[in-house]
Amino acid sequence: MPKLSRRAILATGTAALPLFAISAKPSRAADFTLKLANNSPVTHPQTVRQQEAAERIKKATNGTVDIQVFPNNQLGSDTDMLSQLRTGAIDFFTLSGLILSTLVPVAAINGVGFAFKDYDTVWTAMDGKLGAHVRGEIDKRGLVAMDRIWDNGFRQITSSTRPIKAPEDLKGFKIRVPVSPLWTSMFTALGASPISINFAEVYSALQTKIAEGQENPLTLIQIAKLYEVQRYVSMTSHMWDGFWMLANKRGFTALPPDAQAIIAKELNQSALDERADIAKLNESVATDLKTKGLVFEDVDKPAFRDALKKAGFYADWKKKFGDEAWGILESQVGTLS
Incomplete structure (x- = not known):
């Protein structure tokens, strides 16, 4: 041959x-x-x-x-x-x-906020x-x-200023997000002040307080040593990727x-x-991050989903993804819009 x-x-x-x-x-x-x-x-x-x-x-x-x-x-x-x-x-x-x-x-539909x-x-x-x-x-x-x-992994929110437990805790919160409309629109809908910054610049942005917090899977928070410039980890699991x-x-x-x-x-x-x-x-990383001083916080996830619904976030993205795709998503995760 x-x-x-x-x-x-x-x-x-x-x-x-x-x-x-x-x-x-x-x-x-x-x-x-x-x-x-x-x-x-x-x-x-x-x-x-x-x-x-x-x-x-x-x-x-x-x-x-x-x-x-x-x-x-x-x-x-x-x-x-x-x-x-x-x-x-x-x-x-x-x-x-x-x-x-x-x-x-x-x-991008798997990244819809608080869907899963x-x-x-x-x-x-x-x-x-x-x-x-x-x-x-x-x-x-x-x-x-x-x-x-x-x-x-699921993405979690970290902060250097205050724990994020409910939607109101995000009001005016300066959070770094990737350069993506899905992230920006979600955190804007929750009342935060999202700042689009490339990941290579995240550590310095947090260190200099350009941003109060950021969001990423726990493994990346560990690898990038963000625990050195953050205090709280809120287990929002707001997006899965x-x-x-x-x-x-x-x-x-x-x-x-x-x-x-x-x-x-x-x-x-x-x-x-x-x-x-x-x-x-994820289990071992959480334990390791706790030993490094990060404080873990549970959150009211249904409250975040309700806040996004009231802000029109789901309705807007339903139009962007189309009725067919959105219908399939809701058949798996429940009604969003």
Whole structure:
């Protein structure tokens, strides 16, 4: 069987031979060398589990498919890598739905404020009808999304000035948010004063009091050492975010069908493994942050949801996402608008 690169397949449209015609032979050089990129550190569960998937895929295909993992933005920024994925320079890429929304607007729907009450609700929706709807929209843009989304965690609010327990505690609160309309509109609706700042500048913004607080998953609060410039952690779980495992559609469908099946199976399995990793990590991170002096606060989550409803936040985003997508979301999480 001749060695065919992904680029050769895309250029010629030539169908590859089945992988398992050689399954009984010794392993040899890969016929398909593919690139998988992410924005997570080398030691992050996402990277670890993706590397494990790559190893399983190589073994299951008798070395025919070799997926090389490039973590920690080695191949560029999220925007750069999304562009490379679309052109075929990268074969696979894990990306937040909130960032993917620049290409697929409905991909941000999982970030609607206070929509998901817990992880059971998240996985029911994202492994079910809501996830299927988003994947369908992704497919229309020339990409393939694997069935299982990876966990990036619930986001929590931190503060250096006061604990945030109820919506009224956010009145006039200067909070750093990512450069995204979904975040800005949510915190504005809650009466806060959101400030859009790139993450690289968050620590200094908190240290100099340009912002009183910020919001991120607990793991990132730990990694970025934000506990050094914050006092309180309010367990709002106001937004959930995940990483879609994306593939260049043209390149992926040009692979032999059995290779596609193996890749999808192993990447989806590693997504489930990563979810379990994050769940365990969240428990240990919370304990660690408490020992570093952060004070954890429980919040009145239904009150936040009611405040967003009264402010018209849900009605506005229903119009932006469309009746179909919003109807699917509410069928999973309950009435919002």
